[in-house]
Amino acid sequence: MIPEPKEKIWLLPESAAMNAIVDDIGQDFTIEIEPQPAVTITWFDTFDWRLYRRRKVLLRQNKDSWYLLRRPSGEEIVSLQGNGLVGCSFSSDFPPGRLRTVLEPILGVRRLLPLVTLDSSGVLIRFLNQDEKVVAFLFFHEQRMRKADVVFRTVKLRGIRGYDKDFKAVSKSIRRHGIVDSVSPFYALEEGVRLTGRCPLDYSSEFSITLKPEMSARQATLAIFRRLLEAMQRNTPGIIDDLDSEFLHDFRVALRRTRSGLALIKRVLPPEITETFKKEFAELGRVTGAARDLDVYLLYEKDYKSRLPASLRGGVEAFFADIRSRREIAQKELVRSLRSPEYREMISRWHDYLDSDDGGEASENSELPIKDLAGKIILRSYRRILNDGRAIKPSSSDKKMHRLRIHCKKLRYSLEFFASLFPPADIRTVINQLKKLQNNLGAFNDLSVQQEMLHQYLARLRPGSGRNQQLASAIGGLLTSLHHEQQQVREAFFSKFRRFARSENTGLYKKLFG
Amino acid sequence: MSVIAVYNIKGGVGKTATAVNLSYLSAGGGDKTLLCDLDPQGSSTFYFRVRPAKKFNVSKLLKGGKAVDGNIRGTDYPGLDLLPADFSFRNMDIALDDLKKSRHRIGKVLKPLRQEYDHIFLDCPPNITLLSENIFHAADHILVPLIPTTLSHLALRQLFRFLDEIGQKRSKVLIFFSMVEKRKKMHWEMMRLLIKKPGVLPKVIPFLADIEKMGLYRQPVTAAFPRSLAATAYGELWTEIEKHLDRG
Numbered sequence A: 001m002i003p004e005p006k007e008k009i010w011l012l013p014e015s016a017a018m019n020a021i022v023d024d025i026g027q028d029f030t031i032e033i034e035p036q037p038a039v040t041i042t043w044f045d046t047f048d049w050r051l052y053r054r055r056k057v058l059l060r061q062n063k064d065s066w067y068l069l070r071r072p073s074g075e076e077i078v079s080l081q082g083n084g085l086v087g088c089s090f091s092s093d094f095p096p097g098r099l100r101t102v103l104e105p106i107l108g109v110r111r112l113l114p115l116v117t118l119d120s121s122g123v124l125i126r127f128l129n130q131d132e133k134v135v136a137f138l139f140f141h142e143q144r145m146r147k148a149d150v151v152f153r154t155v156k157l158r159g160i161r162g163y164d165k166d167f168k169a170v171s172k173s174i175r176r177h178g179i180v181d182s183v184s185p186f187y188a189l190e191e192g193v194r195l196t197g198r199c200p201l202d203y204s205s206e207f208s209i210t211l212k213p214e215m216s217a218r219q220a221t222l223a224i225f226r227r228l229l230e231a232m233q234r235n236t237p238g239i240i241d242d243l244d245s246e247f248l249h250d251f252r253v254a255l256r257r258t259r260s261g262l263a264l265i266k267r268v269l270p271p272e273i274t275e276t277f278k279k280e281f282a283e284l285g286r287v288t289g290a291a292r293d294l295d296v297y298l299l300y301e302k303d304y305k306s307r308l309p310a311s312l313r314g315g316v317e318a319f320f321a322d323i324r325s326r327r328e329i330a331q332k333e334l335v336r337s338l339r340s341p342e343y344r345e346m347i348s349r350w351h352d353y354l355d356s357d358d359g360g361e362a363s364e365n366s367e368l369p370i371k372d373l374a375g376k377i378i379l380r381s382y383r384r385i386l387n388d389g390r391a392i393k394p395s396s397s398d399k400k401m402h403r404l405r406i407h408c409k410k411l412r413y414s415l416e417f418f419a420s421l422f423p424p425a426d427i428r429t430v431i432n433q434l435k436k437l438q439n440n441l442g443a444f445n446d447l448s449v450q451q452e453m454l455h456q457y458l459a460r461l462r463p464g465s466g467r468n469q470q471l472a473s474a475i476g477g478l479l480t481s482l483h484h485e486q487q488q489v490r491e492a493f494f495s496k497f498r499r500f501a502r503s504e505n506t507g508l509y510k511k512l513f514g
Numbered sequence B: 001m002s003v004i005a006v007y008n009i010k011g012g013v014g015k016t017a018t019a020v021n022l023s024y025l026s027a028g029g030g031d032k033t034l035l036c037d038l039d040p041q042g043s044s045t046f047y048f049r050v051r052p053a054k055k056f057n058v059s060k061l062l063k064g065g066k067a068v069d070g071n072i073r074g075t076d077y078p079g080l081d082l083l084p085a086d087f088s089f090r091n092m093d094i095a096l097d098d099l100k101k102s103r104h105r106i107g108k109v110l111k112p113l114r115q116e117y118d119h120i121f122l123d124c125p126p127n128i129t130l131l132s133e134n135i136f137h138a139a140d141h142i143l144v145p146l147i148p149t150t151l152s153h154l155a156l157r158q159l160f161r162f163l164d165e166i167g168q169k170r171s172k173v174l175i176f177f178s179m180v181e182k183r184k185k186m187h188w189e190m191m192r193l194l195i196k197k198p199g200v201l202p203k204v205i206p207f208l209a210d211i212e213k214m215g216l217y218r219q220p221v222t223a224a225f226p227r228s229l230a231a232t233a234y235g236e237l238w239t240e241i242e243k244h245l246d247r248g
């Protein structure tokens, strides 16, 4: 491997003056000073830090250049220059090419959000040896954060392969000037983001919470609900601004988890609280459901177009155009609901309740240690799945499969609520087992949703024109193949379920949660 | 990834000028590039103001691996590294002759470097030697600067015959006209004669004072005078060559 050029970055203290430093080092080298053009840099990532999580940082420089860099080295992975790149938000907005190929699988449907913008100016110093060969570069950077009165000053030393001695010499002189705080290449960006109230990895769609076994059931339950409420609230602005479909999705997952929690964790909160909020959140589920269903339909659009012969794509286009306009309406209604005084009042009542120290009147299980209760809840959920799953026969109705899917979700949620109370490796095993079953049931459901959508479409398609007839038969063909696929998924269910319900797994549940 | 040897049996035809400028353009285009100076005169090394380490010599070069890695030098330009020449390279043929598989030695030395660089340029000394044979085996492309004179025509024929002899494809060879002087009628006539031949590129490098003076300012002309005629000519030549490179 070629050693990467050595690089070091330090914070430049207020007291340090560039000229003094350069003069000092200049005794051993010839020096060239070159002011660098001012540039504006904006850092982009998705709301849930998909790039940062994969050790990547995406920057837009001025209006026309994008750089994808590796973290923490700062090394370039790929860059792109050109006109018309200023407004890229989704991976599909980038022109086909390397950058887009790298971004697509990482971003998925998520939008790139600007995190922080810095106006950067600087001076480049070249150190030359007696042959007038450059042996090291020194960059003085001043990065001013937009909309905040903050300036980050750093100095970066970059060595050149084969000139290590010179790197060391310059580095030593720098230290002599009291420049000792070394920082990452992303120092200014990360600090800047902190000033905006966010910080890297501050949001993930995965649920995680650390509970202590000796916590009372009530304390733990309140903590779980608080975490879920926070997730709902954090996703709300993105829903209202209609940034991407994941905000509503994550919101609804947190909502479903909350509803499952209210149903599964019995006799811990006062009954009137449980009853009231079960109803409130069921209503919220309904209000947010319409927009989500249409979002899901739109996610199929690309796939369908690619499955149909080119001559018929136009017809499907109209269908999705219709879904898009229905989604516009659903979105407006959703925004209205989320901004309504009733909704805000309901959420703040829930908030107030969760923040109250005593959690209201005690119920039967409120003071139980959470670990005992958690085990019971998980086992109950597991048994339910065993019973329901065993009852499913090849001739059973689809409804039974769907119901089982819901129960699996509930088990998954309760495992995630209480994961921190049990040995992590065991929890991982248990969740992975469950995931395999959920994948099968998820695929089954996905195929149902698609068929339902296409049936809706067929129902609207006016017979008459020859093209519509062609289209109807193409859709009919699609339906047949989806149905066939669904049958296969269903056949696979039985072996997946047998694996899930085998005695070792049951034994593990008993050992962990019994 | 491709290894491009800049070669001509004849001396003083612009091999070094070509290797220096094209490697600079290659790196400037975002491809990690290495220029290996195989000529004991060390002109490429001189143009980049590099001095080889005292311990570096021909046997280190032919040993390859760490001995070579440790002697690669970064140039003043991002993405462009140089493996400097040493005067001991004048004994290259004797050193090669002493080794087993003496015809594939350079290829072997370059093999690990192929992983690390997008392009490797070889600035070759003139003549046909064991080193040239090594180079023809190792290179994916042999880039031949040709001054359009009758003599150069002969040199080309010699080169092809040699390639046939050692079982190398003639299609490896890319030819362009170098140091072309507009006023010389003979240049025009020779070019007209050769331009249709396979492997002859449609871009030429004229004889230009800015290139001639490279030894004074010791930089690629493409770096020192990016807007000059010379830089434009090398730019067009590189674009043309890139179309012919093996990608992958």
Ligand SMILES: Nc1ncnc2c1ncn2[C@@H]1O[C@H](COP(=O)(O)OP(=O)(O)OP(=O)(O)O)[C@@H](O)[C@H]1O
Pocket (backbone or CB within 6 Å): B010, B011, B012, B013, B014, B015, B016, B017, B018, B039, B043, B124, B125, B126, B178, B179, B180, B205, B206, B207, B208, B209, B211, B212, B213, B214, B215
């Ligand atoms: N296109 C050109 N116009 C003017 N002068 C040139 C041109 N190309 C090369 N030269 C000059 O001609 C001389 C020989 O060129 P160069 O060193 O590139 O040739 P070479 O083939 O590498 O020579 P050698 O065989 O000695 O290695 C150098 O002084 C160089 O500056």
Ligand SMILES: [Mg+2]
Pocket (backbone or CB within 6 Å): B015, B016, B017, B039, B043, B123, B124, B125
């Ligand atoms: Mg030369």
